[in-house]
Amino acid sequence: MDSDSGMGGTLLAERYEVGELLGEGGSAQVYRALDRQLDRSVAIKIVHPHLPPSDRERFSREIRTLARLSHPGIVTVYDLGEQAGRIYFTMPLLSGGPITALGPLEDDPLQLGRFLTAATFVARALHHVHAAGLIHRDLTPGNILLDGTGDDGGGMPRIMDFGLVALTEYSRHLTRSGVTLGTPQYMAPEQARGVGVSHSSDLYALGAVLYRVACGSPPFVGDSDQSVLYQHVYDAPPDPRELNPAIPDGLAQVLLGLLSKKPQGRPVSGEALAQQFEQARRDAWESGSRSQYRGGRGRSGEQPGGPLSPERLKPVWSAALPGEITWPSAVTGQDGLLAVGTRRGHLMLVSSSGAVQHSLTAGDEVTAPAAFQGRSVLYGAMDGVLRRSTLDGRVMWSHKTRAEITGAPTRWGHLVLATSRDGHLHAVNAQSGELEWAYRAAGPIAASPVIWGGAALIADEEGWVHAADAQSGAQLWRVQLQTVHATPALARLGRGQAALLIPTWPGEVHALHLQMQGGHAQPNPQEPLLWTYDLEDEIWAAPAVSGETVILAGWGGRVRAVTLRGGDDLWNRQLTGRITASPVISGQYVYVATEAGELHVLSLSTGQNVWRIHEPVGVQATPLVSGGGLYVAFMDGTLKAYLPIDERNA
Structure with a gap:
């Protein structure tokens, strides 16, 4: 050699x-x-x-260390x-690249799920290292590589590069000798000061790595290593939600806990950290996919937690609510509580057992979908007032616009975004309700906003699709297609790539190809449209997407499945009633309700009917699939729950 x-x-x-x-x-x-x-x-x-x-001994020690570990x-x-x-x-040979390939986090529940799965996995791997009496000492993105098994080029993470790993006794010897080893951007305060390292130091480093993955930048940056180390020792890390508002509250708290200056403020072990990530995942699914209209800010129409055996669904309870429930309303839910608005000026909060908990009043019809925000709920009404109320009905604030609120309120960082009939997208402060900015579209807006890549995406009835900076309201771009009444849906294509599925009222669905550029979503200049599909029917229902399958529903009752990347036909099924309520995907099933009172569960892969019931009253509001059940609001004001019941035990 x-x-x-x-x-x-x-x-x-x-x-x-x-x-x-x-x-x-x-x-x-x-x-x-x-x-x-x-x-x-x-x-x-x-x-x-x-x-x-x-150095040769250190290299040999790495080999011996790796040989001892089996995980x-x-x-x-x-x-x-x-x-x-x-x-x-x-x-x-790990082909998925560094763990940073999983971020920064966008408004995509599936991407967030992959991130939290990977974070849980690597936390348990680190626990295995510590249980063997070892400390890694140099966890960095380059030392946590993905195995290439995932859908987007990345897979599950694997810890490597144990060149600085030390047995506990040897680590103490290095500390007494005043040796500081590691990478400054990911170094725990006690390691930076040279006063001792422990398992907790690795947890801090992992927190700094995952902070970078989620936010796109590490917690501390500086002109020199000394500047970065000083910040690790003395400065509080910026709240990750300030750098990236797409980060859920629960995940932000876990990351900040990992970056505690004192070791005792961090999780006690990698296993304890893994459990925190699992809880953050549960919280994120709950708040993102059920408490907000159509599965969160991406409006994918996918909701987790559907029945495992939908063929066994039976009506279990019904609640009579005051007033009709019509398009574009939707059932949303959080922590065993359901919310749906009525045309008599009420937002009704109903328990998952069917008991009416509270009736929140408004000055006019409440047809825009409501959104839960922690222990409060955001809702708009036809009188143009956007409200935030506690769950027992106390109004925290109200914001008056000049026209009826049509879209679902959407939380983005410290802002709440909502569309109004006069063509404005309003951004108000989530704590005070004060207006921070307003964006003027080209025409009336019926659809709810979609947020991805730091951009608020809205479609108006004059046929324009707009992108505004979600923080400032500045226009980023706009393109003209056709009149849009239904809310678009976002599908992630890979890192920094997405398709915005835009259903137009005349019947064409356009897949607008977006990419991250300059920190914001922009149309792909080489291929702005992935495909266009003509349903040859009016469209009032939003698309739904899961994986590589897109579900489209026309007003005339035909449901179609097409491929995400090409718009190619997979299957189609003709239902009897008109479809105004948007279809919902949960697991391997599609849930569809019609104005003729039909409720269908179709196979996502084949379109075959798995379950069907015909009720005497029609449906225009989007149903909720949650907690193993199906919750449907009928036009006459009846809210019904369908749960899988074994007939032998019924």
Whole structure:
């Protein structure tokens, strides 16, 4: 081996064909290689020539450490060898890139779910490291790689690069010697000060890594390493929601807890951290997909927690509410509480057992979908007033606009966004209700806003699709298509790519290709439209999307499934009644209600009817699928619950 040149083209141990250089550190290089014996690609880490004995020992310690650990979240050692005085070992070739590929977080429940799944997984892997009596000491995005098994190029994370790992006793020796090792952007305060490291120091580093993934930047930046280290020791980290309002409250609290200056303020173990992430995931699903109209700010129409056996659905209870419930209303829910507005000027809060809890009054019809916000609810009315009230009916604030509120109120950071009939998108302060900005569209707006990539996306009845900066209200761009009444839906295509599915009233659905550019969503200049699909029917129902399948429903009663990336037909089904309520996807099923009183559950993959019931009154409000049940608001003001009941126990 030539110590003065790269290793590409070298054959090690008559077995490994060394290929391209993947990375290089102070003690070693990492190459792609082909294992001739097993005919598979591997990564091979080769120590630099002429390293002093201390560095060679550290490299050897990394190999021995990895060999001791057996966990799916930790990179394993395949083989160990030495040639021409240079130690090497082989390990899996991880193709998903660093963990930063999972972020920054956008307004997409599925992306958030992947992030929290990965965060939980790596927390448990770190717990395994600590249970073995080890401390990593240098967790960075480059040391937590994805295995490439995921849909978007990334997969599950694996911890690697144990070159600085130390046994507990050795770690104490280094601390007494005043040695500070690690990467400044991810270093715990006690490690930066050289006063001792512990398992908690690794948890802090993991918090800094995940903060960067979620926000797009680390908690502290500076002109020098010393500046960054000073901030770790003395400065409070910025609230991650200030950098990225798409981060849910529960996740923000976990990240800030990990970055506590004092070790005792952090989770007690990796397992405890994993449980916090699991709780944050449950909270995020609840607040994002059920408490907001159509599955959160992306309006995907996908709701988790549907019945496992929808063919066993039976009507369980009904509640008579004051006034009709008509388009574009919807049933929303949170923590066992349902919300639906009526045309008699009430927002009704009903328990999941059917008992009316509270009637929140308004000055006019409440047809816009309501949104829960913690222990409060946001709702607008035809009198143009947007309200935030506690769940027992106390009005926290009200904001008066000049026309009826038509779209679902939407929380974005410290703002609440809502559309009005006179063509405005209003942004008011979530705490005070004071107007912070208003964006003027080209015509009346019936659809709810969609938020992605820092942009508020709205479609008006003059046929324009607008993008406004969600923080300032400044116009980013607009394109003209056709009249839109129904709310668009957003589908994520991959990192920094999305499709905005725009249903137009004349019957065409356009898939507008968006990409992140300059910190905001922009139409893809090379391919602004992925496809256009003509339903040949009026559209009042919003699309629903799950994975690679898009569900479209025309007013005439035909439901179609098409592919996300090409708009190609998958299946179609003709129902009897007109469709005004938007379809909902949960698991492998599509839930559809019609104005003729039909309730259908269709297979997402085939369109086959799994369950059907015909009620005497029609439906125009979007149903809610939640907590294993189906909740439907009928036009006459009746709210009904359908739950899976075993007939033998009925």
